Amino acid sequence: GIQVEQSPPDLILQEGANSTLRCNFSDSVNNLQWFHQNPWGQLINLFYIPSGTKQNGRLSATTVATERYSLLYISSSQTTDSGVYFCAVDRGSTLGRLYFGRGTQLTVWP
């Protein structure tokens, strides 16, 4: 299967700081999603971004498919941003199965 590597594995920030999370993948993809797993365990869709740049409030994401990486930017972080951020990709299979990275654990302190 396709390899998905996320960095850093852990990130600790003070409230108000900015951060960049990275996702590298080993093969060309047709689908890339970013998820936030909150402290209650729910997986929340952040971005569907196979290529290009998207923004949603304080969060934005960029995928450079030709170079096989994606970046998630969090600006002015808040304590509610804490949790695990996952990147997941699909090679374009008919079924759209996702391959997940191991995630970045983000902790934001007040």
Place this chain on the structure above:
Amino acid sequence: DAGITQSPRYKITETGRQVTLMCHQTWSHSYMFWYRQDLGHGLRLIYYSAAADITDKGEVPDGYVVSRSKTENFPLTLESATRSQTSVYFCASSSKQGVYHEQFFGPGTRLTVL
């Protein structure tokens, strides 16, 4: 707007017992998936389904059985539970429209096998 629901949310069972985890979605999505999440492994695909009566194995299917008689339901059965199946189980669904194929996840079921 219920979306995708899972039941039960928490389950404790004993080794050797049969357990069924339920997944229901209200979007009429064609594709449904079961993943398990374990520390150190991230999320791994157990089974998936492209439509009613069409299912196939993912990365870690051993010890699990699925069925899909209706589009909206995708139950996962552990035929004889083992301690290694203690995990958090997530159901997901997606609809494919051209190349667009975004997945949405249920809230998860935390299963403990004693």
